[in-house]
Amino acid sequence: MKILLVTPCIEKYLLKPGEKPKEVKLFRFSMLSVLTVAACTPKEHELKIIDEHIEAVDFDEDADVVGISFMTAEALEHCDAVVIGEAENSWPRVLRDIENNRLQRVYQSRRPVDLGTLQPVPRHLLRKNGYITVNTIQATRGCNNACEFCSVSPFYGRKQRFRPIDRVVEELESIPGMFVLFIDDNITGDAEYAKRLFRAMIPLRKKWISQASLKIADDEQLVQLAAKSGCCGLFVGLESINSRSLYEVEKGFNRTERYGESFRKLQDAGIGIETGLIFGFDHDDVSVFERTLDFLLIHNIDAIQVSALTPLPGTGLYEKMVRERRIIDHRWQHYDYRHVVFRPNNMRPEQLQNGVDWIIGEFYSTGNIARRVFSNFSKPNLFRNLFVTLPINIGYHRDARRWGIHGQLPTAKVLRSAYDSSWSHCRFEGVSSRI
Numbered sequence: 352m353k354i355l356l357v358t359p360c361i362e363k364y365l366l367k368p369g370e371k372p373k374e375v376k377l378f379r380f381s382m383l384s385v386l387t388v389a390a391c392t393p394k395e396h397e398l399k400i401i402d403e404h405i406e407a408v409d410f411d412e413d414a415d416v417v418g419i420s421f422m423t424a425e426a427l428e429h430c431d432a433v434v435i436g437e438a439e440n441s442w443p444r445v446l447r448d449i450e451n452n453r454l455q456r457v458y459q460s461r462r463p464v465d466l467g468t469l470q471p472v473p474r475h476l477l478r479k480n481g482y483i484t485v486n487t488i489q490a491t492r493g494c495n496n497a498c499e500f501c502s503v504s505p506f507y508g509r510k511q512r513f514r515p516i517d518r519v520v521e522e523l524e525s526i527p528g529m530f531v532l533f534i535d536d537n538i539t540g541d542a543e544y545a546k547r548l549f550r551a552m553i554p555l556r557k558k559w560i561s562q563a564s565l566k567i568a569d570d571e572q573l574v575q576l577a578a579k580s581g582c583c584g585l586f587v588g589l590e591s592i593n594s595r596s597l598y599e600v601e602k603g604f605n606r607t608e609r610y611g612e613s614f615r616k617l618q619d620a621g622i623g624i625e626t627g628l629i630f631g632f633d634h635d636d637v638s639v640f641e642r643t644l645d646f647l648l649i650h651n652i653d654a655i656q657v658s659a660l661t662p663l664p665g666t667g668l669y670e671k672m673v674r675e676r677r678i679i680d681h682r683w684q685h686y687d688y689r690h691v692v693f694r695p696n697n698m699r700p701e702q703l704q705n706g707v708d709w710i711i712g713e714f715y716s717t718g719n720i721a722r723r724v725f726s727n728f729s730k731p732n733l734f735r736n737l738f739v740t741l742p743i744n745i746g747y748h749r750d751a752r753r754w755g756i757h758g759q760l761p762t763a764k765v766l767r768s769a770y771d772s773s774w775s776h777c778r779f780e781g782v783s784s785r786i
Contacts, residue, residue: 377745464492531557661687
C-alpha cells in the first residue's frame with residue numbers, strides 16, 4: 352500500500368501550495384513521532400512523509416492510507432480509526448486490518464513498548480533543508496514524576512523506561528554531524544542510567560541538548576558527566592518561582608530556594624538553561640510576571656518558553672477544572688498553551704493573557720538579548736553561547752515580533768471595562784492582547 356504520514360501544524364503556520372514556511376527554522380526539528388510510525392511500518396509498504404510546517408499537503412496525493420500524528424483529546428469524528436498511545440505495538444495491526452477490510456475504530460497498545468526493540472528511524476524521508484536538524488534521538492520514555500498539568504505520566508504511566516545504552520550509542524554513531532537532540536521527557540530521571548549513558552557518549556564527541564529536571568544539579572558527578580559527554584543546553588521545567596504554586600500541582604520537588612545555586616552549577620559546567628514557565632496557577636496574582644522577569648534576568652537564564660496554564664484532557668488539572676466549572680473555552684484549537692481557556696483564581700483571564708505576552712516581549716527584547724549574550728562570553732563553552740543561546744534568542748525575538756506578542760504588564764488598577772473590551776480580541780482573534 353501507499354502510505355502517507357502527515358505531521359500537522361496549527362492554523363497560523365499552515366501553508367498554501369508553494370508558500371515558504373512561516374515558522375522560524377531554528378524551532379523546526381524532526382519530531383520522532385512520525386518517524387517512529389514510519390520505522391514500525393512493514394517494509395513492503397511505500398512510505399511518504401509530509402510535515403505541514405514546511406510544505407502544504409496535496410489533497411490529490413495518491414495514497415491508500417493517510418496517518419496523522421498529533422496530540423488531541425478526541426478525533427474519531429474526523430477519521431476512520433484512532434490509534435491511542437505508542438505506535439509500535441498497534442500500527443502494524445492497523446495496516447493488517449486495512450488490508451483485510453476489517454478496520455476497527457479504536458486501537459490501543461496493550462503493553463508498554465520494549466525500547467530495546469526500537470527500529471532505526473528513516474530520516475531520509477524528511478526534507479533535511481527544512482529543519483535546523485533531523486538528528487533527533489531517544490534514550491528514555493516517560494517520567495517518574497506526576498505533575499498535575501502534564502500529559503506525560505497519563506500517557507506513559509508514572510514509570511520511566513530505558514533503551515539499552517549500546518543501542519543508543521550505535522544510533523549516535525550512525526548519525527552524521529556533530530549535533531543531536533534527545534527527545535526525552537527527562538533524560539536524567541534515573542541518575543545511574545544517565546551516568547552510564549553519558550560515560551558511553553564521551554568518546555563520540557557529540558554536542559547535544561535535551562530536557563531534564565532541575566534535580567540534575569543535586570548530583571555534581573551527573574552534571575560533570577553531562578558536560579563531558581557534550582551537553583550544551585537543557586530545557587528545565589521550572590514552571591514557577593512560587594513554591595506554593597509548585598506544591599499545588601505536585602511539583603514540590605522543585606525547590607525555589609535552591610534555584611539560584613542549581614543554575615550556577617549548570618552554568619559553571621558550560622550547560623545553558625532554557626526554562627519552561629507556566630502562569631495561571633491558583634497562587635499566581637498579577638505581581639508574578641514582573642517578579643519572574645526580575646528573577647530570570649538576575650540569574651542570566653539563557654532562554655524561556657512561556658505558557659498559559661492549559662488543562663489538557665486526561666490530566667488531573669483538567670478533571671479539577673471541570674469539577675470547579677472553570678473552563679471557559681472548549682475550542683481545541685485554543686489548547687495550544689498560548690490561549691487562556693480557563694478562569695484563573697487570582698486574576699482575570701485577560702490579565703493572565705496580557706502578562707504571558709508581556710513577559711515574552713520583555714525577556715526577548717533586543718536589549719535583554721544583547722545583555723545575556725555578551726555576559727556569557729566570560730563563561731565556559733563558547734559553542735553554547737554562539738550556536739545555542741544567540742540563535743534561540745534571535746528566533747524567539749523574531750517570533751514575538753511576527754505574531755505581535757507584546758502585551759501589557761497587568762495591574763489591579765486597570766479598569767475592568769477596559770480589559771473587557773480588549774479580551775474579546777485577545778481570546779478569539781490571536782495571541783496578542785491590546786488595550
